[in-house]
Amino acid sequence: MEKYEKFGTKEKILDSALESFSTSGFDATSLDVIAKSLGVRKQTILYHFGTKKGLLNAVVERAAENLINSIEEVLNSELKGWERIEALARMIFRLALREPLLLGLLREVSRPGSAGSERLRILMTPLMDRGTLWMQSEMEVGRMRRTNPRLVILSAYSTVVGLATEIEVLRAAGIEQALRPVTIRRRELIRFLRVSLDPDYLKSK
Amino acid sequence: MEKYEKFGTKEKILDSALESFSTSGFDATSLDVIAKSLGVRKQTILYHFGTKKGLLNAVVERAAENLINSIEEVLNSELKGWERIEALARMIFRLALREPLLLGLLREVSRPGSAGSERLRILMTPLMDRGTLWMQSEMEVGRMRRTNPRLVILSAYSTVVGLATEIEVLRAAGIEQALRPVTIRRRELIRFLRVSLDPDYLKSK
DNA sequence: AATATTATTTACCAATTGGTAAGTTAAACT
DNA sequence: AGTTTAACTTACCAATTGGTAAATAATATT
Numbered sequence: 001m002e003k004y005e006k007f008g009t010k011e012k013i014l015d016s017a018l019e020s021f022s023t024s025g026f027d028a029t030s031l032d033v034i035a036k037s038l039g040v041r042k043q044t045i046l047y048h049f050g051t052k053k054g055l056l057n058a059v060v061e062r063a064a065e066n067l068i069n070s071i072e073e074v075l076n077s078e079l080k081g082w083e084r085i086e087a088l089a090r091m092i093f094r095l096a097l098r099e100p101l102l103l104g105l106l107r108e109v110s111r112p113g114s115a116g117s118e119r120l121r122i123l124m125t126p127l128m129d130r131g132t133l134w135m136q137s138e139m140e141v142g143r144m145r146r147t148n149p150r151l152v153i154l155s156a157y158s159t160v161v162g163l164a165t166e167i168e169v170l171r172a173a174g175i176e177q178a179l180r181p182v183t184i185r186r187r188e189l190i191r192f193l194r195v196s197l198d199p200d201y202l203k204s205k
Numbered sequence: 206m207e208k209y210e211k212f213g214t215k216e217k218i219l220d221s222a223l224e225s226f227s228t229s230g231f232d233a234t235s236l237d238v239i240a241k242s243l244g245v246r247k248q249t250i251l252y253h254f255g256t257k258k259g260l261l262n263a264v265v266e267r268a269a270e271n272l273i274n275s276i277e278e279v280l281n282s283e284l285k286g287w288e289r290i291e292a293l294a295r296m297i298f299r300l301a302l303r304e305p306l307l308l309g310l311l312r313e314v315s316r317p318g319s320a321g322s323e324r325l326r327i328l329m330t331p332l333m334d335r336g337t338l339w340m341q342s343e344m345e346v347g348r349m350r351r352t353n354p355r356l357v358i359l360s361a362y363s364t365v366v367g368l369a370t371e372i373e374v375l376r377a378a379g380i381e382q383a384l385r386p387v388t389i390r391r392r393e394l395i396r397f398l399r400v401s402l403d404p405d406y407l408k409s410k
Numbered sequence: 411a412a413t414a415t416t417a418t419t420t421a422c423c424a425a426t427t428g429g430t431a432a433g434t435t436a437a438a439c440t
Numbered sequence: 441a442g443t444t445t446a447a448c449t450t451a452c453c454a455a456t457t458g459g460t461a462a463a464t465a466a467t468a469t470t
Contacts (some may be wrong), residue, residue, distance in 0.1 A: 009417080023318070027232035031458065041419055042458085052458060109304050110370055113228070113378035121377075150378065155386045158427090162367025165315055169363050172317035172326075173355065181360045188393050214447080236428065246449050247428085253447090257428060411468085419457085419464070426457075434449070 010048050012038055022104030026056055026115045057119045060109055061103050064123040070095050071127065081087050081143035082198040091158055093186045100167065104157055107164040128153060135197075145199050152196050159189045215253050217243055223264050229311030231261055231320045257372055262324045265314055268307050269328040275300050276332065286348035287403040297365055298391045305372065307369045312369040333358060340402075350404050357401050 016038055020029040031052055035042040049055040074087050096103045109116035131153055138144035153170045163185055170178050218314045221243055225234040236257055240247040254260040277291050314321035336358055343349035368390055375383050399406045 025230065025232065025316075027230060030456080032456080043420085043460095044418055046459065047419095104322065107370070110374055111230075112373050124393060141343070151375075151383065151386065153369065154375055154378055154380070155389070158367065158371035158386075161370050161374075163364065165312070165366050165370075166360065166363035168317050169315055169366075170356075171360055172322070173359055175356060176361070178356065181356065183361070184397065188397065192389065235426080237426080248430095248450085249448055251429065252449095255429095414469070415467085417466070420464105421460105421462085423460080424458100425453085426455105429455105429457100430453080431470105432449105432451085434447100436447075437445085440443075 002143075009040065009044060012042075013045055013048060013055070014059055015060055016099050017055050018063065018105060021056060021059055021100050021108055021116075022101040025108055031055075053115055056109075056116045059105065060116045060119050061123065063105050064120070066099070066102060067095065070125065073093060081138055082194065082200070085197055089156070089186065089193060093163075093182070093189075096160060096163055097182065098165075102162040103160070103167075107161050110158075110161050142199065144197050147196050152193065156189060159185065159192075161205050165178075214243075214245065214249065218245070218250055218253060218260070219264055219267055219317055222260050223268065223306050223310060226261060226264055226321075227306040228315055230371055236260075258320055261314075261321045264310065265321045265324050266328065268310050269325070271304070271307060272300065273328075273332065287399065287405070290398050290402055294361070294391065294395050294398060298368075298387070298394075301365060301368055302387065305369075308365070308369040308372075314362075314364050315366050347404065349402050350402050357398065361394060361398060364390065364397075 004141050013034065017029070019036060031042045031045050031053075035045055049058055070091055071088065074084065074091050075085065077084070079087050091150060106120075107118045108114065111117060128150065132149040135144060135149040135152075139146050163182065166181060166185065170181060209347065217387060218239065221239050222234070234257075236247045236250050240250055250260060254263055275296055276293065279289065279296050282289070282292065284292050306379060311325075313319065314325045316322065333355065337354040338356075340349060340354040344351050371386060371390065
């Protein structure tokens with residue numbers, strides 16, 4: 001693609017933008033500030049990404065790639081039915097803790113009407129459709145309880161996004177690296193998914 | 206207080222600002238736009254609130270008052286121990302559903318480092334201290350399980366704030382007024398609180 | 411070596427923003 | 441009626457912002 005690039009400038013810009021969008025938000029992020037922090041002129045940013053929104057979209061795309069790759073890994077495993085769901089949930093939590101910036105970006109961009117929400121939707125739609133279809137086929141063969149797949153997926157999604165707020169609030173309150181609340185959230189999410197989806201759960205109880 | 210005021214201008218400004226801060230965020234809110242929408246000059250806003258941040262603080266304060274009054278109501282009841290906790294949780298959810306703007310503002314202002322987070326903290330600290338003390342005294346007399354009160358309160362808080370995201374995400378996905386996920390969240394929160402605090406819960410199970 | 415292309419910079423700008431200063435209107439007090 | 445004070449407006453501004461246009465530097469391509 002790029003023939004020559006001084007020193008991965010484009011990547012550096014993406015990194016810095018991710019940090020700023022994730023922690024300060026889109027509107028509070030200034031191209032001048034990013035440029036200055038990188039020792040680069042603002043026009044370099046605009047050269048690579050066209051507009052500020054273009055930069056945001058690029059950041060969102062890279063983050064989504066990151067996420068989708070992780071999901072892909074689980075989907076390529078041979079886990080079936082409920083076990084696959086649980087593996088997905090655990091993977092998402094692992095990813096969220098490993099890359100908090102990604103989580104922050106997701107929250108920033110999840111607000112409907114925000115600058116990046118449209119792009120996020122476009123990127124997530126295929127994933128959502130695929131998940132919905134898979135869940136429906138699992139329901140057909142009785143490996144999964146009958147529910148509204150989209151509702152379940154979106155609730156799980158917002159649980160993860162809510163995690164971003166929780167971590168930050170706890171940190172701001174001086175409770176550093178509180179793993180317990182995160183663990184609790186994960187357990188709650190898995191239980192929620194299990195109640196909604198696992199056909200064997202209620203029987204075994 | 207105010208001797209004469211044309212038509213409740215101050216209140217109208219606060220209403221409009223709450224709406225904008227809550228849905229678009231602080232940075233994306235323009236004083237000019239608010240003023241124009243109200244048929245008032247921008248300087249009128251600045252006359253009443255000094256600065257933009259002053260306006261935000263006023264909005265936050267009014268919202269906090271709203272919240273604190275509701276809490277006060279429950280605290281003045283004769284409910285003890287676990288029952289009081291559950292009443293609080295139900296009240297918060299009721300309030301959140303009745304006044305979604307309040308919820309949106311809370312989310313906007315909960316991000317550490319945001320313009321309003323400091324004021325929010327100042328307003329919430331007495332509430333937090335009071336709650337902590339009460340819970341500790343309840344623990345002393347054995348009406349409540351021993352845990353870290355601040356951690357429990359903050360986790361509950363972020364659950365409620367996360368609700369804002371969830372409602373908006375679901376709405377954006379075309380799932381209007383989905384009461385089920387909200388009910389589920391409430392049930393989850395109450396169960397979380399129960400497991401953490403109710404000394405009789407595990408016995409009765 | 412000459413040329414084309416990519417990457418980055420310098421120079422500018424129009425629009426918006428929050429904010430200041432000073433004036434004007436209107437109500438309240440005396 | 442005259443004065444004070446509160447509410448609001450007109451006029452203006454400095455700073456920042458995202459963005460355009462053109463020049464320059466660096467690297468491939470031929």
